[in-house]
Amino acid sequence: MRIVIADDHAVVRSGFSMILNFQEDMEVVATAADGREAFQMVAKHEPDVLLLDISMPPGESGLIATGKIKEAFPDTKILILTMFDDDEYLFYLLKSGANGYILKNSPDEELVSAIRMVHNGGTYIDPKLASTLVNELINPTDGNETSDPFKILTKRELEILPLVARGYGNKDISEKLFISVKTVEAHKSRIMSKLGFKSRPELVDYAIKKKLMDL
Template sequence: MIKLCIVDDHAMVRSGLKLLLHEKEEIRVVGEASEGEEAIALARQLRPDVMLMDLSMPHGKDGMAATREIRREVPSVEVLILTMHDDEEYLFRAIQAGASGYILKNAPHEELLTAIRMVAAGSAYLYPTATKRLMREYLEQAHTGGPEAAGPLSEREKEIVALVAKGYSNKEVADQLVISVKTVESHKANIMEKLGLKTRPDLVKYAMEKGLLHFE
């Protein structure tokens, strides 16, 4: 069961989301908030699996500030941004704040459900068109910056970073590289320590900056 909180300043949006999610047996809405401070309090109190977070909330803290504080204070809570902002700057700032996913409010219902499930399972989710634009921007930066090595990582570690940054679960990474899940977990822990990173979005940013993401 995925425990989820909805954070949006519009009551009608919250009601519509609750109605949609009520039909899904594996998702339970355990709380809702209309601004960032309420969201932070909910995260502390309820410790849901996922916070479905709007960015633009005119009263109190906005979604970006709330995401940053929730990820710092209750790191077990994943944040999925649900917003109208189809903009790379907002997307990048949300990743920096610690969000594990970013999806637009006009996305199909099934895409939203997929994003919730992926984030709850420990994977990252970025809506497809934003992913392409963001990858292109960072790969261009990496190209113009020259063939810089991806830091003090082994080739195996670089492979793992790339797959994790693309949103693959530990089991999927293990299957692709034909190694055990325990080995993947050990590599990930070593990578995070070696690079001084703390969150998955940090790892995604690192992979983008070092040009480790390649799509067919």
Template structure:
């Protein structure tokens, strides 16, 4: 079983490499310090599992990288490794195409089990996450909600969605939100991908449906 480790902390990568390499059936074939490098390494080595950190402040974060990697290589088995025991991140990871989600605080045995599970093509969620996921699904069904993924958008993605629908150019959005134009483009691409939208008219129609077109 081959693995690519993607984490912005060198000490974390070193510790994971030592742990995984000590197992006879696992080989770490590459390491990466950010999302862009992780995508490149994964596409180069085509590992059995991509172990992806969620929060990487420099370059692409884990969720963005996971979504891009899945578009480029749909067969990729991505296991998100994170300190965030948070429902929003969990649902966003699933929507990004991750095959598993495990906490950094988990015992080594759980991490190894998660790796072997996603390597076989199965999904893995830590036990309490599975319980919460089932509860959330049941509650949505009780309320008669459809499988609308609007709730999986981050607050920043919702802001970009609303401003784009109102006709603001990328540069104007960047200035209003005090972010770079490249970041705006990334958020916009993620929004279109998550919502399954193909064109600007579709985006405007969706934003109107969600009540996002109120002008100041």
């Protein structure tokens, strides 16, 4: 099976490449440092499986890239590779089309097994997170959805919110995301309205609490 690895750390890309290339049925055909580069490598190599990290600052995150890649290349299986064990990320990524979710500190043999599972059409959830998923399916929460950014905000708004929180101006954001300044202003207004905020400090505090700063 052909594999692309996307992670912002070169040592991680190199290490996982060695592990996977050692397997008789696996070949790492390309690596990427962020979500946009991952999209390009998937477009170029059409891999069977994409190992995709969630947080890849300062580039595009896996949270944002997952939906884009899955929509454009539905045949490529996406296995999320991350240090985070936050169930909010888990649900959002699965809804965006991810085929599995594994923590970076998992044993090598578990990573290899997870790749084979998603390649064969299965869904792999790290055992540390499986109980969280089962509990949510059995007892879905019905609280205030505005507390969950992954339910209330669009993908584009999730891209813009952390940039605003980090202090980027409208022009900077427009250049980063290749959209107009007016579009940025419109998205910022909708974000503030949806979350019920009146000031930027409120937005910054929210972004920190929700672990959105690395998106």
